[in-house]
Structures are given as C-alpha cells and as structure tokens.
Amino acid sequence: MLRRPLLAALAAPLVLPGAARAQDAWPTRPVTLVVPWAPGGSNDVAARLVAPMLAERLGQSVVVENRAGGGGSIGMGLVTRARPDGHTLLISSASNHVFHALVSPDLGYDVRDALVGIAMMVDVPNVLAVNPATGITNVQELIARIRATPGGMSFGSSGTASSNHLAGELFRMLTNTELTHVPYRGGGPVATDLVAGTIPMAFMNLPTVIGPAQSGRLRIIGVGTAERVRIRPDLPTIAEQGVPGYAVRSWTGLFAPRGTPRPIIDRMAEEMRTVLDAPTIRARLTDLASEPIFMPPAQTDAFVREEFDRWGPVVRAARVTLD
Template identity: 65%
Template structure:
C-alpha cells in the first residue's frame, strides 16, 4: 500500500509542477468581501492592473461579494479550489474580528486560508462632529464622563473600527453606546451631518471630510504618526498608552494552494507596492504599504487572533 501511494505521488508530481508553471492559465478573481468603494475594494482595484500586466495580460478582475460582515465572500474563497485562480482580498475585520463576533461559521480562517502576503496598513481614525465641541482625545473623555452613553458610530458590528471603540472604552473606563452602520459610506454621511457625533472610521473613508473641516480628527489608532500625515496625532500619545488597532488589507488563497503560486503573488505584490505610482496613490489614501511574505503574514494573523479573542470576549461583542 505504501509503495502504491509513493508511486501515485511520483506520477502526479510532474502534472502538479506543470500546473504551477502554467499558472495562471485563465483569469484570477480577486474577491473583495465588501461592497464597492471601501478600503479593500480600492486597494484591490489599484493592484489588479499590475498583476494582469505581470502575468501576460491574464485578467485579475475584482469581484465584490458582500454580506455577513465579510463572511460571504470569505467563505467562497475558503471553500474554493486551491488552484490559485480565486483569491481573497481580506482585512482584519472579516479575517479576525468577525470570527469571534459571529460564532459557528463552519471553518477556521487560520486553517482554511493560506496567506500570500500583506499589502497595506489602513489606519483607524477617531473623529467627532464640530458641534460636540471637542478637539482631542482628552476633551472627548471628559465630555463622555460628563454625559455617559454618548453614541459612537462604526461601519458595522465586529469591524475593526467597532472593536477600536470598544477597546477605547475598556482602556479608559468611559461609557459609550455603539451605533452600527451598514458600511463606511452611510456612517460618513451621518457624521458629517452631525446625526452621530463621534465615530471610529477607516481614515481613507473619512479623510476628505477631515481635510474639508467637516469633521474633526481626534486621533489615530496607530502606534506612531503616519509618514504621509505627520500632523495627525495618535490616540496613544494623548494618554491612552499602548492603544493600537490595525486595520490591514492582505491577499489570501484557499488552503492547499501550491506554495510557488503564493510566492509569485507575494513577490509581484512587493514589486507593485514599491512602484512610484502605487505608493503615491496610497499616500493620497493615507494608507501605507506593509508588505510581508506568506510566512510572516500567517504568523502576524495568528498573533492578532490570539490578541483579539480575549478582548472581544471581555467586551461581550456578539452579532447573533
């Protein structure tokens, strides 16, 4: 029996090698598990033409499969064929947070998906409507302590900006009420209108409103100031020590996708992220390249998983 298994593997090896060498032999779909216009979608469409050019004109179309806080599109890839022709443009919200917020999804992303690489870091921003009368984090904390229960908006339950708000509550002891929206677009409309006075949002989404003085930036949930926006303060430097909530965008494939394909995706991504035009566009979006290869990306995702599981459970966040 063992000899037959070894013989079958030996006979199959050349075919597998040829398949890897000919990849891609048809369009490669980049599945974004959110509606068009969000950070993941924008970055995917920024990278897609470079992939097509690199791989002989083979199309890398972006397909939006929204639903379930990213779970619908993610499941489509997790349960897909591991041949390198269906990939997931993933984020912390659907890849990590959503697993704890929506239990029993039927698979573990750490086992069902293989990392190709990390693309960019998407900062989370704490913002307020000017009518609230606060201009920094400490002023907000004082306002909330005087008015417990003040609402803060996010783009949805279980998203990175929702968890950023919950972590701020836990670290500072303030009492705020979560107001979930169906995405960053509707939330942006309401924070600009003053319907909700405080929000945590992906910085690229709210950046035009900040630069147009329609909302006030109170701080970023980053470990240090952005190179592209050095005047934007962090929340940590304003007295909430160690406060960091990263929202990233990375590329993943179904588990079992051959490693040479993952390596080619990673190396192509590294080259594209180093190109002047993509770097300039990411600077405009207030996002920064944080390229990592397959092993480093996988290790990072697992470390974030271990970090956020206890926080979500302690905060009691569910979406059932």
C-alpha cells in the same frame, strides 16, 4: 558510450518546456479579488489600487468584487468554498480575518486552516473622527461630552467585530464611558452618515476618511496607532491625549483557499511584491495614509496567528458578541 548522453540531451528539451507550460498556465481566466466589505472602505481602495497593475503582470483581467455582510464573513466564506485554483482570492483585513472570527463560533471553518496567506499588503491606521457640528476638537473634549450625555453617545464602525468596532470598545473600556455601537456594512457608509450627522463619532480607517477630513466635512481628533503616523504627523494619538495604552491598527492582506497550488501562491506573492514596490503605488498609498508592508506567504500566516493570540483576550474582556 556516446549514445546515452546524446539521447538524454535530445529528450531533455521535450520534458522541460512541458513542465514550464504547466507551471505558467495560471491564470487561464480573470482573477477575482473578493472584498468582503462595501465599496469605499480601505480594503476596497487597496484592492482597486493594485488590480490594474496585477492585471498587466498576470496577462488576465483582475476583477474586484464586493461581497459585504456578516462582518466580512459572507465574502470570506465565499473564498473558502471557491475552487483552489488561484482564480478566486480574498482581500482580507484584521476586522473579518481575526476580530469577527474570534466572536463567530459558527463560521463552519477555522480561518487559520481554511485560508492560506499569499502576502501581507498594507498597514492601515485607525482614527477617531467626529462630525464638525459637534464642536469637538480633541479626545478630552469628546470624553467630557460623552459623560455629559445621558446614556452616553453612539459611534459608528464598519461592522460588528471589525477593527473599528474593537477600537471603540477599547476606547470605552479605557475611558470608562458609555458608548453605543452602530454597525455598518463597510467604511464607506460610515463616512457618509458621519458627514451627514446621522452619527456624531466613528472609529474608522484613515484612508476612508482622509478625503472628507481634508475638505472639512468631518474632523479627525486622534489616531489609534501607538505613535503618530508619518503621513499626518500633525494628528495626535489617542494615547497621548490622556488614554494611555490605547493602540489599534488594521491591515490588508491577500489570501487563497486552502489547497491552492504552491507555485500559484508563490507567483502571486512575487507579483504583489513587485506591485507594492512600484513608485506610483507607494506614492498613492502614502497619499491614502497607508503603508505597504509586504510579507511573503509563510510570514503572513505566522502574522495572522500572532494576531489571534494578541486580540483573543481583548475580545473576551470587551465581551464583544454578534448583534
């Protein structure tokens, strides 16, 4: 009567540690966070902010790799084709994950099926900024200048079908003005040309421009969120400056190739939750005018599908096409 329980007790330790070792094997080499935009943009900033602490917690190096181009589709495509073993992940945004996907019929995959959510990370306000040499200080002055300029004015964004591009197209439609879109390969290059005066205005993510704005090298004249942002309550919204209904904001999230084992996704999600809750990270994000908005995997996937439903009609109405 005692032999069976005794044998089971002796056998149990032989099974459980093996299972634990299999589950804890990941990661076995450096983890790459692919950023599908040029260095200096808000997604790149977020990735480089969390990477060191993630590396400490995972016990492996976490490398940020910029793969810009194609409105974010080059980097995104690289991750969809990567081995689903948790070692190649995507730091994605509304721009490439939703907007560019909506206007790209030949990506070769459906983002919602090819990638799975690990965590929503950061909420990023969009802003409208101008070169100080224009003398423009508010949205109504900008609208007047655009209407007084033959052929309208040009605006920069981080790429065709990016959230910044859609922000400009929505502004054009709601103000009935003429604007010419100038796409770049990320937020960093846009800021550089805006400061240099190569372009007079741009729709950008607040973390990308807050430094140049504080030093006076460019001027933020409005935020694209429905309400003023907590970090800069002095900045009026575009809507309250005579453009009712205007509301655009971006986000940054972490995604994996479809087929990545659930234990890896769940562990990475919990590690990201811990990192985003760290006081030093939260303080730094606040300094960068971003808000941590952690969502677990299932909620992240649901959020992405809601974004497609929300922005599909806007993209069609703006007639956004790839250049």
